[in-house]
Amino acid sequence: MTQTNFGTDKLSGGRSVTEEKLLVAVRVRPLRADEGSRIVHVVSDKMLVLEEETDSRRDVLRQRRINDKHYVYDKVFGESSTQDEVYDAVCAPLVGDTLNGIAGAVFAYGATGAGKTHTMTGLMSRALSHLFSAIAKSENPDSFEVKMSYIEIYNENIRDLLNPSVGPLELRDEGGSGAPVVAGLSEIRATDAAHVAELLARGDRSRTAEPTQANQHSSRGHALLSVSINKSVSAGLQRGRLFLIDLAGSERAGSKARRLEGAHINRSLLALGNCIMALSGGARYVNYRDSKLTRLLREVLGGRCRTAMIAHISPAAEHRDTTRSTLHYAQRASTITNKVERELVQTPMHLSQYRSVINELREEIARLKVKMKDDLSSKTIDDNQRIEDTKDKEENTENLKSLRDAIVSTFKQQMRLRRRLMELDSHLLGLALDAERQHASISHWEARFNRLYKPISLTGSRLSTQQSYRGVTGMSSGNSERAEAEVAVEQAWAELAAVEREQEAARSERDRVERLLEQVRLRGAQLEKELPAHITSGPEREVLSLVCRVHELEADKLALQGERAARAHELRRRDMALQRRDAQRRLTDEIITRQRRILEEAGVAVQSDLGQLYELYQQEIHASTYTETSDLYTPYRLPPISSSMSELTWSESSSGSGRGSSSGSGGTLGLGLDRLPRLAPTPRPRTRYSHASATTLKRYSSDDSIVMAPPRNNDNSNP
Numbered sequence: 001m002t003q004t005n006f007g008t009d010k011l012s013g014g015r016s017v018t019e020e021k022l023l024v025a026v027r028v029r030p031l032r033a034d035e036g037s038r039i040v041h042v043v044s045d046k047m048l049v050l051e052e053e054t055d056s057r058r059d060v061l062r063q064r065r066i067n068d069k070h071y072v073y074d075k076v077f078g079e080s081s082t083q084d085e086v087y088d089a090v091c092a093p094l095v096g097d098t099l100n101g102i103a104g105a106v107f108a109y110g111a112t113g114a115g116k117t118h119t120m121t122g123l124m125s126r127a128l129s130h131l132f133s134a135i136a137k138s139e140n141p142d143s144f145e146v147k148m149s150y151i152e153i154y155n156e157n158i159r160d161l162l163n164p165s166v167g168p169l170e171l172r173d174e175g176g177s178g179a180p181v182v183a184g185l186s187e188i189r190a191t192d193a194a195h196v197a198e199l200l201a202r203g204d205r206s207r208t209a210e211p212t213q214a215n216q217h218s219s220r221g222h223a224l225l226s227v228s229i230n231k232s233v234s235a236g237l238q239r240g241r242l243f244l245i246d247l248a249g250s251e252r253a254g255s256k257a258r259r260l261e262g263a264h265i266n267r268s269l270l271a272l273g274n275c276i277m278a279l280s281g282g283a284r285y286v287n288y289r290d291s292k293l294t295r296l297l298r299e300v301l302g303g304r305c306r307t308a309m310i311a312h313i314s315p316a317a318e319h320r321d322t323t324r325s326t327l328h329y330a331q332r333a334s335t336i337t338n339k340v341e342r343e344l345v346q347t348p349m350h351l352s353q354y355r356s357v358i359n360e361l362r363e364e365i366a367r368l369k370v371k372m373k374d375d376l377s378s379k380t381i382d383d384n385q386r387i388e389d390t391k392d393k394e395e396n397t398e399n400l401k402s403l404r405d406a407i408v409s410t411f412k413q414q415m416r417l418r419r420r421l422m423e424l425d426s427h428l429l430g431l432a433l434d435a436e437r438q439h440a441s442i443s444h445w446e447a448r449f450n451r452l453y454k455p456i457s458l459t460g461s462r463l464s465t466q467q468s469y470r471g472v473t474g475m476s477s478g479n480s481e482r483a484e485a486e487v488a489v490e491q492a493w494a495e496l497a498a499v500e501r502e503q504e505a506a507r508s509e510r511d512r513v514e515r516l517l518e519q520v521r522l523r524g525a526q527l528e529k530e531l532p533a534h535i536t537s538g539p540e541r542e543v544l545s546l547v548c549r550v551h552e553l554e555a556d557k558l559a560l561q562g563e564r565a566a567r568a569h570e571l572r573r574r575d576m577a578l579q580r581r582d583a584q585r586r587l588t589d590e591i592i593t594r595q596r597r598i599l600e601e602a603g604v605a606v607q608s609d610l611g612q613l614y615e616l617y618q619q620e621i622h623a624s625t626y627t628e629t630s631d632l633y634t635p636y637r638l639p640p641i642s643s644s645m646s647e648l649t650w651s652e653s654s655s656g657s658g659r660g661s662s663s664g665s666g667g668t669l670g671l672g673l674d675r676l677p678r679l680a681p682t683p684r685p686r687t688r689y690s691h692a693s694a695t696t697l698k699r700y701s702s703d704d705s706i707v708m709a710p711p712r713n714n715d716n717s718n719p
């Protein structure tokens, strides 16, 4: 599983930085038939007027002229503006930049129902098809790689919209660059515009939506689409990125059911507003830490991104207050300046660094040559002998020069091949994680399907599981959930097959590069062996040993960087394994808790050693809660032992702990047979599905299957 960095990686030196103002645009959505009068008037493509309320006791016309507020922005889109117009003016230039290693971001801001999702949906699809057509037209389309991730922040939980079956993801600060990382986030390689459209549609289906007063299909979470465009260039890896962000809309009066989500939305938007205020006021310290949204948008707002904000407003009188507030925010945002720069991710070794090493060596060699000449001229020897010696010397120097050039060239080749090997290793590790993720997704859906329809063997081979799944899907029809499961599993299998093909190609390329490297290394060793015969002076020896040493060090450095990359991948892999273990443990807890309840309700006696195992299990769970502190891994607990301790019914002889009494309703039923401790109500997972809609939770609570249902978009869209 990859760790996606919504911020930036380390940069190489020598880049150009330009200060750029945030581009601020305002889009007015069309007035709806059910809305009252229009109070927003677009005057030009940069100005709009907001009618303010008039004082009826005064001259209405005059008062209105005084009160009406004019607002000027970089761009104003009126009610009849088209998606293409917005795209061309705001987003298209950023897409062009991303191909040149510059990060760009567009975020949609505004109240609920103001048109953010409408705009962003249009921008997302256009941006990605524009991107692929620009890559296809470029000189070297194969040097580009496009990856995308799509997340939603809902109730301060981060959800992977491209892999919604996994639980909330953790946001980690990765020291140095200050850019937070979403651990375990899927980053899917997008192959073409059609593939992207499919991924976007999948992500959009997983977004959380509920009706609000102003919008029947209101997005209740912030959606962040991140597209990375990596391009192999001679100096390393140039990385352009595009962030398209659809913020959730604030809502003044939320229904009871949505108070929590409303509070989260308003809190994160408030944090965002505070950041905008601080940045626009030139504050030296900006507090991004108040919400996950602002932590993730740090680079977009105060970083190296070329950023555009599209503020959305309704033209209707009934939204006057929210419109005014949005317009004020937009004005403040227009004074924010970012330091835009090209992003060049450090690859194992920069050719520029290599060149400077070679240049230094050349200078050294030149100095030593001068020194050698001086040494020779200062020697007093017979003239004939001198001519002989000089001839030999010249010939030898020539030989030495070509030998040295050959050595340098083999080292260069070696470096290039080693770098390529590292890239391939890293690619293979990434592919292995991709494959693991697809397997996880398949097993999730199969388990779920299993529960709903018909038991199928999960132990079968991959192919047989796939076939049995298909067999089952063919048996029933008309269920949208099953259809979605089918699509998800089909897609996962297709992606898995693509990953496997890519793995095969990468492995054979790796073998080829490894063989080449071995040949080059042998050639280099051979050349080095020839050196001593050509070396006639101490300085020459010194120069050549220096050449070798520098290259040895470069090789060591490369190997160390390779190890570091491998370790980073290993950490990611463990992250993924931990998440899976955690999910398994939650299921186990659920099973045990339910079984305990059944046993208790039925008054079933259990063997005392089983009782002891239950107790041990509870203690284990309690012990683990002391060590687990992160949001993500906070387990829900079994009923606290202490609360039921007084009612514990272990016979002293069986538990040996001396706790509780063996009398009363829960007393010992027989020799070695006990009742289990009383249960508190079954606790719910506190984080994993806390973002599920009320409907989902209802289904979950009435569902007596052991497999938990992930939150579903369909549920959410139905009030």
Ligand SMILES: Nc1ncnc2c1ncn2[C@@H]1O[C@H](COP(=O)(O)OP(=O)(O)OP(=O)(O)O)[C@@H](O)[C@H]1O
Residues within 6 Å of the ligand: 028, 029, 030, 079, 110, 111, 112, 113, 114, 115, 116, 117, 118, 119, 212, 215, 217, 218, 219, 220, 247, 248, 249, 250, 312
């Ligand atoms: N420019 C527009 N042209 C036509 N219809 C629009 C436009 N903007 C918004 N709409 C329509 O208005 C309704 C609300 O828009 P949308 O869902 O995009 O709002 P939103 O700001 O994303 O709301 P929320 O924050 O609640 O998700 C939708 O039915 C949408 O199609």
